[in-house]
Amino acid sequence: MSDEVDVAQDVVELTNTVAVQAVRHQLRTSGRDVCQSCGEAIPAARRLAAPWAATCLLCQSRLEHRNKVGY
Numbered sequence: 001m002s003d004e005v006d007v008a009q010d011v012v013e014l015t016n017t018v019a020v021q022a023v024r025h026q027l028r029t030s031g032r033d034v035c036q037s038c039g040e041a042i043p044a045a046r047r048l049a050a051p052w053a054a055t056c057l058l059c060q061s062r063l064e065h066r067n068k069v070g071y
């Protein structure tokens with residue numbers, strides 16, 4: 001009986017550990033699903049290529065253009 005309880009506790013602890021690690025990994029690697037600028041969904045390919053990206057490719061290039069030319 002106590003063995004079963006021990007095993008159950010181990011499973012609960014392991015599950016919690018895995019869940020915490022998954023959340024931490026998600027926080028570390030995920031940027032945003034939605035473009036901060038236009039509100040459109042950021043394509044999965046861009047999120048994979050640049051997980052920190054907060055804008056879609058179009059808005060990013062607009063921002064870079066604006067920074068470069070000043071308007």
Ligand SMILES: [Zn+2]
Pocket residue numbers: 035036037038039040055056057058059060
């Ligand atoms: Zn955008």
